[in-house]
Amino acid sequence: MLRAFIARVHRRRYFTKPRLVVCVPSGISAVERRSVQEAGYLAGARHVWIVDEPMAAAIGAGLPVHEPTGNMVVDVGGGTTEVAVISLGAVVASMSIRSAGDSIDRALVDWMAKEHDLLLGERTAENLKVSLGSAYPLPEELEAEVRGRDMSSGLPRTLTMTSSEVRRAMAQPVADIVDSVRTVLDKTPPELAGDIVDRGIVLTGGGALLRGLDELLRRETQIPVHVATDPLECVARGAGKCVEELDVLRSVLLAESRRTA
């Protein structure tokens, strides 16, 4: 797949060996890191750099990651939610959990089966989340029709769902996300935590688009919460910035190696 992407970018220069910046979840092991790097070299890269996803997300969201201040980024993706506090170019405290977009979809599938005997496909569940999902009560609750398969008759059935019921159905994975933010705040050194209270938490990833997730986090942590502009693109943008400005990359990698040394 990497080779195909590289070929697409370098359409007319088949023999160029590109430099790659690959982003990985912060929780992966050294062995997994190395195999990602290996895959990059096998795909024909001249050099492969590995950057933590939350670091890339923070850079992509425009946070001052190199300054001696505390920055908190919460990246709610499909598979994982990554919470990280970054200062002086390094991740100071972080946590990666499996509660994210996909587990919210699964919670909706489970709820519909249990409460309504209705079997939903993955795509339908995701659509339901995007159209009616929320983490905090909405100023005006919504309604929409959901289509699934009746579990006893096996026939298609349509049901009207409300946003408040959908919110109840997805409450657990959402609560897990809030808990992970609390845990990381707990692990954060006091001065940096103080900076975060002043500057706020930045939400990135597709999950940042979930209605009311910012409001819920604000209420639960008493800290300002901002949704990044184009949250779905922060990690890619941050990685892009690392490729374009190699000194940004260098200082991130240097800070990381200092931390792990």
Ligand SMILES: Nc1ncnc2c1ncn2[C@@H]1O[C@H](COP(=O)(O)OP(=O)(O)OP(=O)(O)O)[C@@H](O)[C@H]1O
């Ligand atoms: N408007 C929306 N409301 C709620 N969730 C959304 C919305 N738009 C996208 N999502 C969800 O965001 C998730 C994808 O986000 P993103 O692209 O950041 O994940 P990813 O980077 O591919 O995953 P990971 O970071 O776990 O590797 C999906 O679960 C998708 O359903």
Ligand SMILES: [Mg+2]
């Ligand atoms: Mg992601």
